[in-house]
Structures are given as structure tokens and as C-alpha cells.
Amino acid sequence: MFINLFGKYLISKNIITSEQLQSIRKEQSRTRVKLGLIAVAEKLLTEKQAEEINRKQALMDKRFGDIAIEQGFLTLEQVSHLLDLQGNPYLQFGQIATERGYMTFAQIEDALQQYQNEHHFSEEIMTGIKNDDLDVIIPAFVHEDTIKEAAGVAIRTLNRLISTDLWMGDSYMTKLLTCDRLACQDMEGDLETTIGLAGMGDSLLSVADAYAGESFQTVDMDALDSVGEVVNIMDGLYATALSEQGKEIELLPPSYFDEETTLRGEEFGVIPLEIRQKPVMLVISYGSKIYFCGE
Amino acid sequence: MVSNMIRILIVDDSKTSRKMLRGILEDAGMEVVGEAANGQEALKLFTSLKPDIVTLDITMPVMDGINALKKLMEVDRTARVVMVTAAGQKGNVVEALKIGAKEFVAKPYEVDLIIDVIKKAMDK
Numbered sequence: 001m002f003i004n005l006f007g008k009y010l011i012s013k014n015i016i017t018s019e020q021l022q023s024i025r026k027e028q029s030r031t032r033v034k035l036g037l038i039a040v041a042e043k044l045l046t047e048k049q050a051e052e053i054n055r056k057q058a059l060m061d062k063r064f065g066d067i068a069i070e071q072g073f074l075t076l077e078q079v080s081h082l083l084d085l086q087g088n089p090y091l092q093f094g095q096i097a098t099e100r101g102y103m104t105f106a107q108i109e110d111a112l113q114q115y116q117n118e119h120h121f122s123e124e125i126m127t128g129i130k131n132d133d134l135d136v137i138i139p140a141f142v143h144e145d146t147i148k149e150a151a152g153v154a155i156r157t158l159n160r161l162i163s164t165d166l167w168m169g170d171s172y173m174t175k176l177l178t179c180d181r182l183a184c185q186d187m188e189g190d191l192e193t194t195i196g197l198a199g200m201g202d203s204l205l206s207v208a209d210a211y212a213g214e215s216f217q218t219v220d221m222d223a224l225d226s227v228g229e230v231v232n233i234m235d236g237l238y239a240t241a242l243s244e245q246g247k248e249i250e251l252l253p254p255s256y257f258d259e260e261t262t263l264r265g266e267e268f269g270v271i272p273l274e275i276r277q278k279p280v281m282l283v284i285s286y287g288s289k290i291y292f293c294g295e
Numbered sequence: 296m297v298s299n300m301i302r303i304l305i306v307d308d309s310k311t312s313r314k315m316l317r318g319i320l321e322d323a324g325m326e327v328v329g330e331a332a333n334g335q336e337a338l339k340l341f342t343s344l345k346p347d348i349v350t351l352d353i354t355m356p357v358m359d360g361i362n363a364l365k366k367l368m369e370v371d372r373t374a375r376v377v378m379v380t381a382a383g384q385k386g387n388v389v390e391a392l393k394i395g396a397k398e399f400v401a402k403p404y405e406v407d408l409i410i411d412v413i414k415k416a417m418d419k
Contacts, residue, residue, distance in 0.1 A: 055405045212311045226311040236381025253356045
């Protein structure tokens with residue numbers, strides 16, 4: 001996430017080009033090793049334990065290190081050591097950008113300070129951004145308390161199941177939104193809510209292809225079905241979180257729209273995302289459902 | 296020649312999920328004898344195909360997994376049904392196990408786990 005948040009800022013200020021950012025992104029993804037692999041290499045976990053954690057992680061809204069600690073496989077100190085070995089995304093960015101001559105480290109520091117000032121971010125938030133800590137980043141961009149939890153579950157799920165190549169912008173509330181394609185799901189019971197992923201053009205292919213493991217030609221109903229399964233998984237995890245707070249909710253079958261659709265409702269939240277560099281909107285209502293053109 | 300392969304009916308409204316599950320089961324040497332997109336279709340196919348195992352998604356249009364399970368149990372008390380859930384459907388899972396489902400598995404599918412669950416359901 002850091003590389004996209006800071007990289008897009010640098011492009012907007014004409015400090016680097018989008019081609020240079022792409023080159024940094026490529027190098028970083030080539031060299032970044034998963035935590036589980038480092039733990040096995042360090043002989044802190046067996047392969048079987050790492051696989052077990054991966055399995056649990058697919059079904060839970062938790063980080064690899066947190067599950068490893070819960071299972072008694074690793075201590076907090078060991079997880080910190082592994083994170084150090086994995087490397088800080090900010091330093092990795094700095095190393096690649098300076099080695100390639102795109103920026104000096106002093107320029108990076110200056111730009112980062114400006115980024116912090118423009119966004120009014122605290123030191124704590126900046127540390128979270130530099131470390132790709134989604135638990136810090138998501139609340140910094142999602143401003144409405146009612147949708148923070150659902151947004152957190154949804155974005156962490158996308159990060160785990162679809163891609164770590166994510167960018168997010170500031171959330172906003174609206175009563176009306178138009179999109180080209182949409183997969184969404186209502187939930188009802190102790191809380192009425194709708195969560196969906198909306199795209200323009202074929203941007204939802206970034207989600208559909210990654211989840212189904214195939215290449216759809218266009219965002220047709222089959223591709224939307226794949227996106228709908230991702231929304232279903234997000235909603236299931238959100239329902240689990242609500243259930244732990246004593247709220248029981250029922251998931252309804254997902255709905256798909258493969259043409260221009262207008263979403264209407266009492267105020268609902270929109271979180272602009274880029275998933276594998278394609279624009280996608282995460283829409284979340286809290287306390288009422290979202291209705292669609294024609295309903 | 297009589298096949299020893301486990302014969303499975305997949306019931307899920309999501310084509311993506313049906314395809315993923317079919318791939319996992321066939322790679323494990325099991326036979327997918329049919330696919331249904333809702334509970335109503337499942338009931339028809341169950342009677343005609345007589346599968347060893349039914350994997351039954353809970354959240355579906357037309358007839359959901361819980362209602363389909365009740366009707367399947369009326370047709371055949373010995374039916375081996377594995378419920379497929381999203382996380383957060385604990386209440387539904389408990390109800391399904393009371394009605395007669397043998398096992399349950401959560402999405403997204405994890406290959407070893409789903410095979411293990413199908414084998415366990417066969418032994419019950």
C-alpha cells in the first residue's frame with residue numbers, strides 16, 4: 001500500500017513518472033518475501049505450521065503474525081524479528097528509487113514530509129503507512145465511524161485474497177452513485193447493510209481474474225459472479241465481527257449488474273480503491289440497504 | 296464395471312465456486328456427477344443422480360441451503376450433505392447439523408480441507 005499511496009502522490013507532484021513508479025513496483029514485488037517463507041527459512045516455523053496459518057488466514061480477518069502468535073507457534077518478539085527481516089516498504093522504496101537515480105534519499109524525505117503535512121497525518125499514521133500497516137492506514141482514509149469496521153474487513157480481504165497492489169483514497173458519503181458494473185450483497189437482521197464493489201469499464205476484471213484464477217475477456221455476468229464471491233467472503237467475515245458484538249445478521253444472495261447502474265439510498269459510504277492499478281469503488285451502507293436503478 | 300469413485304453433486308448459485316470446487320474434487324480423483332444452482336434444482340438432481348455426497352451452499356436464491364437440506368432429509372434420511380458457508384454463518388451451520396448435515400466447510404475453499412471433509416462425511 002505504501003508504494004501506491006506515496007508513489008501516486010509523487011506522480012501528482014511531477015516528482016517521478018508513472019513508468020518509474022511501475023519499475024519500482026515491479027522490483028519491490030520481485031524482492032518482497034512472504035512472512036511465512038521467512039519464518040520457515042529461519043526455522044521458526046515448520047512448513048506444515050506455515051501452511052496451517054495460511055489456511056486459517058484465508059478464513060479469518062487476521063494477519064499471519066497474529067495467527068502464529070494465537071496458535072502458540074511464534075512469540076511477539078519472533079514476529080517482530082521476522083517483520084524486520086521482511087523489510088520496511090518505505091526503506092525498500094527508498095533503496096530502489098535511489099539506486100535507479102529517480103530521487104535522492106533527501107528528496108524522498110522532503111516529499112514524505114510534504115505528504116504528511118498535506119494530509120494532516122500524525123507521526124503514528126505515517127509510521128503505519130511506511131510499514132504497510134492496514135490497521136492504521138484504513139482508519140486514516142475512512143472518515144465515517146459507522147463504515148470503518150466493514151471497510152477494514154473488506155480491504156484486508158482484498159489484500160489477502162486478491163492483491164497487495166492496492167491504493168485507497170479518502171472515503172466520502174453520498175446518496176447517489178453511478179457505475180458501469182456492480183457486484184453487491186445485502187445483509188439483514190440486527191443490522192441492515194449493503195456491501196459492494198463497483199467498477200467503471202472493465203476495471204472489476206482486476207478482482208474477477210485474481211479470485212477465479214482465470215482471464216475473463218470482459219466484466220460479464222460470469223466475471224461478476226467471481227467478484228460476488230469475494231464480496232460474499234468479505235460479508236461473511238463482517239458478519240462474524242458483528243456476531244462477536246451480539247448482532248446477528250443474515251447474508252442474502254449477491255446481486256450483479258452488468259450495465260450502467262445508479263445506486264441510491266440514505267447516505268452510504270464510497271471508498272475509492274485501485275486494485276492492481278484499476279479503479280474500483282467499495283460501497284458500504286450501515287443501517288439501511290442501498291437500492292439500485294429500477295428497484 | 297462399478298466405479299469406486301466418490302460421486303458428488305455440487306449445489307451453489309455461484310458458477311465460479313462450482314467450477315473451483317469441481318476442479319479440486321476431480322483433481323482428487325472424485326467424480327462430480329452434477330451441478331445445481333439452487334435448492335430446487337438440487338432436489339431434482341439428487342433423486343435422479345443418487346450422489347454419494349451433496350455439497351450444499353447456504354446462501355442461494357429460489358431455495359436456500361437450509362430449506363433444501365430439510366427437503367433432502369425428507370427424501371432420504373441417510374443423505375450425506377456437506378454444507379458450504381461463508382464465515383459468519385455459525386447459526387445456520389448449527390441448524391444444518393441438527394437437521395442432518397454431516398459436515399461443513401467455509402469459503403474460500405482450501406484444497407486439503409475440503410477433501411478431508413468429504414472423506415469424513417463418507418465415513419459417517
